[in-house]
Amino acid sequence: MATFIIEGGHQLKGSIQPQGAKNEALQILCAVLLTPETVTIHNIPDIIDVNKLISLLEKLGVKIEKIGSGSYTFKADEVNMKYLESAEFKEDGKGLRGSIMIVGPLLARFGKGYIPKPGGDKIGRRRLDTHFEGFINLGAKFRYNREEHFYGVEADRLKGAYMLLDEASVTGTANIVMAAVLAEGTTTIYNAACEPYLQQLCKMLNRMGAKISGVGSNMLIIEGVDNLKGTDHKMLPDMIEIGSWIGLAAMTKSELTIKNVSWDDLGQIPDVFRKLGITVERKGEDIYIPAHKDGYEIQSYIDGSILTVADAPWPGFTPDLLSIVLVIATQARGSVLVHQKMFESRLFFVDKLIDMGAKIILCDPHRATVIGHDFKSSLKATTMTSPDIRAGVSLLIAALSAKGTSTIHNIEQIDRGYERIDERLRAIGAKITRVS
Incomplete structure (x- = not known):
């Protein structure tokens, strides 16, 4: 210590x-899982929480290369989904609050996403209901292992839906958006968070080929697409x-x-x-x-x-x-x-x-x-x-x-x-x- x-x-x-913004980084880094193409991200802060997430992505099979100070390339073309069921992942995922945001991209692209109950700051209850209720609205099946505090969602193909979020959760909105961009049909998220960092995520996803409108407001409308491509992004x-x-x-x-x-x-x-x-x-x-x-x-x-x-x-x-x-x-x-x-x-x-x-x-x-x-x-x-x-x-x-x-x-x-x-x-x- x-x-x-x-x-x-x-x-x-x-x-x-x-x-670079920590809270933006945690969202943006998870979004690289949505495409097999190369995503280049600049202005990534060299801090413990972000480095833990980069390490988690690497263990998931994402190819990561540091190309300069705060700049990395990510290529998620060979994601190792078996890592999600390992004892190592159950330990790694607990140490970082932001790890919850890998679930939406994995669910959308691979049909399943798992996460142990995440850690982070000791600042009181920080519930995850908004995340999982959103996934359920998109057609996912939810399960929770109380003994291991392990969450899971699975779906053959997500389907767009209208949802009114119970709270304007930033990470919850980000997670649902990342799931909805590859869902079939149109998703409407009302009472969405609209922080600049979430706006940055939506703009990046749109450059990758997503169709998100209402960016910056509390109502996001997302038309699902079949796949996303790579992009360049600089964080605020x-x-x-x-x-x-x-x-x-x-x-x-x-x-x-x-x-x-x-x-x-x-x-x-x-x-x-x-x-x-x-x-x-x-x-x-x-x-x-x-x-x-x-x-x-x-x-x-x-x-x-x-x-x-x-x-x-x-x-x-x-x-x-x-x-x-x-x-x-x-x-x-x-x-x-x-x-x-x-x-x-x-x-x-x-x-x-x-x-x-x-x-x-x-x-x-x-x-x-x-x-x-x-x-x-x-x-x-x-x-x-x-x-x-x-x-x-x-x-x-x-x-x-x-x-x-x-x-x-x-x-x-x-x-x-x-x-x-x-x-x-x-x-x-x-x-x-x-x-x-």
């Missing part, structure tokens, strides 16, 4: 390039990492430029940070954050009531950045209510911030009120353990702003979502060391 040693209280300066920058760097700049009173952020795909992210009092300037496709020497002040609503920042399906604010918002608020002027609606255990890391001197009231598993210090009292260095990717980065930002030396254990959780984060932070002046 590795650890970060962080000497906080230093201003940072310079520019930082966001990695990771919006969660972009939000993390905005928070880092504010908390450390640093002047930072975040390069090539694809502004049009950021949605509400810049405006939410502006409501927290942070200056977010657009310079072409870059974000410029000036040094907040006088701090930053949280806005109130027009009637004077306390600002609430809550998550919601796109185009609402992403739940992955609520932990960053919470940390930023600890040093703001004013107060904010953070309402985490979509996951039930994501706010439990606030006890570590309270230990550092933050004024936070955890109202219940979903809501926390933060009273900002306005930098009149700095957070105190401490020793802590990273519980999941997003909380881990939030604690890292808190440590970089705190006076003294902090220790963060279990940083493999951070490595699951952030590429070479310690190297990139050192390049802009952070005092951070990785030790085994």
Whole structure:
């Protein structure tokens, strides 16, 4: 188990390039299973979760070649379906939440898909019903081995159907879309997720020969085709990492430029940070954050009531950045209510911030009120353990702003979502060391 040693209280300066989007990568990589032709993907982040999925695809028989930094070719012309029934797959598939998205492509192309109950962040229940109800609507037979926690779906040929999803699940929508593109007839998915990363998947599938309309809306109409061809695809920058760097700049009173952020795909992210009092300037496709020497002040609503920042399906604010918002608020002027609606255990890391001197009231598993210090009292260095990717980065930002030396254990959780984060932070002046 590795650890970060962080000497906080230093201003940072310079520019930082966001990695490719983790959540897009997990969808796009699974889509290579839909064709026997070569698919070339660029801007793939070098992070644990993505590398695990690439390894899983390789064991499935996908021919993978690295052609440059973050660029790979994939050719799924000899998929080994027997691997799905092996003890090795039952172990490999458990370690990654994104592995669930191999099921849709395999079901569509080969008539069957299996998966052990996937792992991932410990942030409460993350049910899979939406995925499998979608496959059943397309005509698949579902089975579940309770003893081994092993799911399976099988079908001779999927048939298009109308479905109203019970929740706008991003991975659920992606999985159903990948199954429906090779189904017979027309599939309509209402209450579909419409995140930019899902839009990227649909655009890529259309370049491969799929017929998907309504991209960007919550109603997708898919006319099934017999086969798909290869394509080239470049992934978007990771919006969660972009939000993390905005928070880092504010908390450390640093002047930072975040390069090539694809502004049009950021949605509400810049405006939410502006409501927290942070200056977010657009310079072409870059974000410029000036040094907040006088701090930053949280806005109130027009009637004077306390600002609430809550998550919601796109185009609402992403739940992955609520932990960053919470940390930023600890040093703001004013107060904010953070309402985490979509996951039930994501706010439990606030006890570590309270230990550092933050004024936070955890109202219940979903809501926390933060009273900002306005930098009149700095957070105190401490020793802590990273519980999941997003909380881990939030604690890292808190440590970089705190006076003294902090220790963060279990940083493999951070490595699951952030590429070479310690190297990139050192390049802009952070005092951070990785030790085994």
